[in-house]
Amino acid sequence: MNKIIVRPAALVKQGMLTLYATSLKVSDLLIPNFYSVETLDPDDDNDKGYQRLLNRARAKRLADYIVDGQDTKDAFLPTSIFMATDKNIDFNPTNNTIEINIDEIGPFSVVDGQHRVEGLRMATEKDTRVLDFEVPVNIAINLPKIAQMCHFLIVNTTQKSVEKGVEQRIYQRLTQALEIEDIPNLPKWISKTIEKGEDDLALKYVDFLNSDFESPWLNKIKMANETNNEGSINQQSFVKSIKKYVLVANNPITIQTTEKQHKIFLNYWKAITNILGIEEPTVLFKYNGVELFCKFSVPFFNKMINMPDFKVATMQQLLEQAFEEVEGDYAGVGHTDFWTKGSTASFLNSGAIAVINSEMVKALHKTNFKRDIEI
Known part of the structure; x- marks a missing residue:
């Protein structure tokens, strides 16, 4: 399987954050070592994960929808998956493309969209045509793990809810990291909660x-x-x-x-x-x-x-x-x-x-x- 992917992309700068807005085929997502989901382990005090547990029923509903839309070609999934890496990705400004070498860059962390990714994976097991289905993806580069966790928190507290217990654990880890790691700019209510500890x-x-x-x-x-x-x-x-x-x-x-x-x-x-x-x-x-x-x-x-x-x-x-x-x-x-x-x-x-x-x-x-x- 090809482990080098070249895709058209738009370079997006948001302050110190660099994003590439692109699209990937499901077959790209399923390349071994392409992505990982940093799930919070409640039994491991040293665990650095921050994601909620996967809801398989939710992922299956998406899989069924995608499969049902293959014949009529009306499956619709416009919401971008947010992935991140702490490494750099080569960008060619002459033709606006990025080149991803999975062996060097992977795995990407799925900051937001793990249910979409899992639903698409499950759909391919039922219908291989889904492998050619394209999904929009935003890829953040040079983003440390602590910053990836912060962005997960921001996305899931400003745009949609996350299980409160997971949110508490993330707040705890950010409080503990305040004096030893660089933390990106956060909304005021999050910053105050972290600083209060x-x-x-x-x-x-x-x-x-x-x-x-x-x-x-x-x-x-x-x-x-x-x-x-x-x-x-x-x-x-x-x-x-x-x-x-x-x-x-x-x-x-x-x-x-x-x-x-x-x-x-x-x-x-x-x-x-x-x-x-x-x-x-x-x-x-x-x-x-x-x-x-x-x-x-x-x-x-x-x-x-x-x-x-x-x-x-x-x-x-x-x-x-x-x-x-x-x-x-x-x-x-x-x-x-x-x-x-x-x-x-x-x-x-x-x-x-x-x-x-x-x-x-x-x-x-x-x-x-x-x-x-x-x-």
Whole structure:
């Protein structure tokens, strides 16, 4: 198979970005080592991928459409595939062509359009005429991997949505790369998010809780791009609650070192589960449990400032006293039955969670735990 492709192309300059607007036949795309998709691996801490998982059903729908249009010659796919390489491509200005040597340039990263590429590949398995089908392609050259990830983020947050958990992971990696790698110009809201670094900090909490062998959350959080459905809550929701309630100025846990923050927060959940249990069926590890106890962590850790330590036993005693003082319709919040699937906690909305938190805060203020431990 020919590994050198010559195609007519238009040179496009967008600031520091150099693009070639061209078209490729599907047969070109399928040359071995022509392209790769940098998929985010949720199980690999060192993974540098950023793409969402492939939705095969979505790709198959496109394949069926392309195949159905072969006889009538009305298959229509005008949207450009965006590919990138960190290498240069020769451009001939006299005849406006580019020459791609796959062995030297490949594989191109598919920054945007992986479902189109896969759909076209699947279509060729059903009808070889698709090999001659042409698709518009924009190729960015001399674009480092970190910049390719940035452009994926820009395309998928300004033009269409990307799974929030994947977006959080990209924000985390960009935050970590701020001081060591050149990052291209980004929209203001993306830049502010990266510079603030909240996704990075919150994801470190979530990763710690999900991986520590003593954690009641061990393997209970469904990470971005995970294909199994075993997790009781997804990464996106947990990160959102941590950002909203834990990583805030009035939560005293944030004055501790990062490592100590994680251990204190883990002890907090150990104390909670020592009282409420971890056995299924429970909704404690669903959104309602996370939202309530992340919210409650602000007054709880403010109370803990006056405690002798942050040990599990100390937190558990304080929680038990607070639960005993809760009055009203939600007095059972400190009992296992309250959190059993199908029981009260299963049907809480945001308003009810706010009310329970308010009642728990009142109960917390009634406790006289400091005096009790000094006796």
